[in-house]
Amino acid sequence: MKHHIDGSPLESDFEIKMETLSLSVEPGSKDVIVKNLYVSIDPYQLNRMKTYSSSQTAVSFSGSLTPGLAIDTYGVGRVLTSGNPNFEKDDLVVGLISWGEYSILKEGVILNKLDPMGFPLSHHVGVLGFSGLTAYGGFFNVCKPKKGEKVFVSAASGSVGNLVGQYAKLFGCYVVGCAGSRKKVDMLKDKLGFDDAFNYREETDLNSALKRYFPDGIDIYFDNVGAEMLEAAVSNMNTFGRVAVCGVISEYTDSGKRAAPHMLDVVYKRITIQGFLAADHMAVYADFITTTTDHLRTGKMQALEDVSIGLESVPSAFAGLFRGDNVGKKIVQVGEE
Amino acid sequence: MKHHIDGSPLESDFEIKMETLSLSVEPGSKDVIVKNLYVSIDPYQLNRMKTYSSSQTAVSFSGSLTPGLAIDTYGVGRVLTSGNPNFEKDDLVVGLISWGEYSILKEGVILNKLDPMGFPLSHHVGVLGFSGLTAYGGFFNVCKPKKGEKVFVSAASGSVGNLVGQYAKLFGCYVVGCAGSRKKVDMLKDKLGFDDAFNYREETDLNSALKRYFPDGIDIYFDNVGAEMLEAAVSNMNTFGRVAVCGVISEYTDSGKRAAPHMLDVVYKRITIQGFLAADHMAVYADFITTTTDHLRTGKMQALEDVSIGLESVPSAFAGLFRGDNVGKKIVQVGEE
Known part of the structure; x- marks a missing residue:
């Protein structure tokens, strides 16, 4: 995000930034380095991109974003290196990664091991996410x-x-x-x-x-x-x-x-x-997973996904949400499984 | 009500009509003839006075009124004559009477015997109504x-x-x-x-x-x-x-x-x-009465009433609701106890 966005977002409001990343974790650090695979593209992110003055509640409750920094998002990835005893190399994880190819996740960030239960990883960003x-x-x-x-x-x-x-x-x-x-x-x-x-x-x-x-x-x-x-x-x-x-x-x-x-x-x-x-509805999470995986397995529910490939497609995927381009859950695959 | 009213009501939108009333009930009829004592003056009545086209939901749900006919209202009265075995002469009653000096209540109209429990009758139109x-x-x-x-x-x-x-x-x-x-x-x-x-x-x-x-x-x-x-x-x-x-x-x-x-x-x-x-909240009616009579008796609650005297004051009492004239519950005493 180059700057705050108060109207409809355009592709040109975003840019891809490159930086060199060390794939080793510093001794004593509990950082987890994740290779991002599928990232969620959601309309609510626009509320985080606004100037505070334009919509105080939305910006404060959704967590404001700073231009130039990576944008955190719900998504699925694979652990490359872990200083955290809860995660090991090659673990599949789901949580707050970022619109980027890699994420360095500090201790305390929402991250959980993912059991794909036989479903495509993208399902865990949408229908099962x-x-x-x-x-x-x-x-x-x-x-x-x-x-x-x-x-x-x-x-x-x-x-x-x-x-x-x-x-x-x-x-x-x-x-x-x-x-x-x-x-x-x-x-x-x-x-x-x-x-x-x-x-x-x-x-x-x-x-x-x-x-x-x-x-x-x-x-x-x-x-x-x-x-x-x-x-x-x-x-x-x-x-x-x-x-x-x-x-x-x-x-x-x-x-x-x-x-x-x-x-x-x-x-x-x-x-x-x-x-x-x-x-607010985490209390029904277990019911939700049981019911939904059953319905998907028996073919009673369909997972409607609209997946674009490559980090460079994130800006148009996001801007497209507000033009109605997506059909179903918009997801970008930012890395090869 | 001389005609339907779609804006703020004026005193001149109303007129008092007189007609001769027989104080005896026809043999076989279950009519109850009531001398009205205290009638409730409520803002929602205006919704019943509108033309249907101006506010369909309000008019249909609140029960539309016909110009020229008596306006039914919540209030307290005393039975003069009764063809209904549930009511006797001199019973105090509360229910759907009218902005008038007398009401003839057909079987099926909401009407209950009133036990004043030592409180002024006007309380049963407001704080206990x-x-x-x-x-x-x-x-x-x-x-x-x-x-x-x-x-x-x-x-x-x-x-x-x-x-x-x-x-x-x-x-x-x-x-x-x-x-x-x-x-x-x-x-x-x-x-x-x-x-x-x-x-x-x-x-x-x-x-x-x-x-x-x-x-x-x-x-x-x-x-x-x-x-x-x-x-x-x-x-x-x-x-x-x-x-x-x-x-x-x-x-x-x-x-x-x-x-x-x-x-x-x-x-x-x-x-x-x-x-x-x-x-919708009749289920708490008994709690409401117990709690409120207790609070009134111990002086913890005040009954704030704004009582005008005489049927002829109904139009100004009603129009005054929309000018903020009333302080507390607006009631008109239309008959001597």
Whole structure:
């Protein structure tokens, strides 16, 4: 990152820096040197790139980034050298590595040994990683679904949205997703089993669109985008409806953009709007892994991944998130397994 | 009500109609004829007076009113004649009577015998009636307070707000209220024991005002007003903060008025915004009555009532709610006990 970024990110906001790295750990140090393999590309990183004044909460809670320094990210790698007795050379690890080819991880940084359980390593960045936990914790703990309820998911072909839709279907809900292209919409219906889906770019009135797709109203809205879509969803909600606010991509690139849901709807329909972070739902981590690995093995769930190759593709992969380029979880493979 | 009302109500929007009433019940009818004594004057009634097109949810959920017909309201009365075996002449009753001197209540209308338990009858319209249950259920069930938490209440001298503040103080929270005049602010601090209070009309920047009154942030916001106050409260909330949306008086008179809270705050601070109605909290009714009568008897709680006399004062009492005329629960005594 060359400088702080307050609007939509461009490839040119980033540069690849080279420096010489010693592959040996200093005596007495507990550093772990990791060769990065797969790194996660997530929209929330943009909140860390902002100037503090533009969005204080987002910057402070997500951890601000300093221009010129490596950007830490969730990802999978392999240990090259370890001064830490918990890790050995060639261990597979998952945790906070970086958008780079190698990471030097100080003691205390989140890093865990990874058992791939027979799944591709990339799955551990997405469907079995934080995106998966976000979808699982958000849907089951925050939305508290009941079988047969009507669920609406925005950014439904994104890293979290596609999984929420799949969990909701497997749980017995009626699920409609929206996405930004015809191709994505077809995929949601044909490949992921959504009951229906629509391209929001083709709709002039989101309120009417939702009325069309949910003639009996929405019980659960899993919100990844905020703004007009949240307003329209609240207008179309049933009594005791729940909105899980996972992301607000409309506000990430435009801090002036706001959702103004009709609060009379919120009162009379007793709607709950709740923000959450995956980290609050570690209590269901074991359930999440058991359930999700089962569904993947039996073919009931699909891991939708959009993998680019090579560190040099990180800037366009990241900028592309905000143009809707990705289909499913965006991952960059930065090293050969 | 002469016609539907879509903005702020005026006295001239109403008229008193006279008609001859038979005080005997037809043989076989289960009608109950009640002499009305105290009637509740509540802001939500305005939602019932709107044209359907202006606010469909509010109008449908609150039950639309027809111009020219009596307006039903929560209140206390005395039975004059009864065809219903559950009620006898001279019984005190509480339920859905009307803004009028007499009510003829058909079978099925909400009506219960009232045991005044030694309290003034007006208390059963306010602190021991639906206003009290709204405050109690909203604060304890929706806000889920913990001792020591910081609570902000808007419209804090209103029928519900003043009780929320008192419950919160007695429970062990730190409570700040806002109201629309210096006199109300003094009363909150001096008479009701609020830790602090401010006049929102004297503040040019609500965000800074709340930062000043809550240097350590807000844990619970009991919202009666919506709009800019909700936005400012969300900006000043702590992590896992809760907003109970009880009323949106700013939207009652201006359907174009909206609150646009910063959803990035909602996500990163994991804020819950929840609308509710008192009717959802009947499960705590017995607790509410026991707790509140105890507090009233020991003088720990005050019943703040603003009583006008005579049916002819109903229009100005109602219109005055939207000008902030009332201090505490607005009640009209329409008949002599």
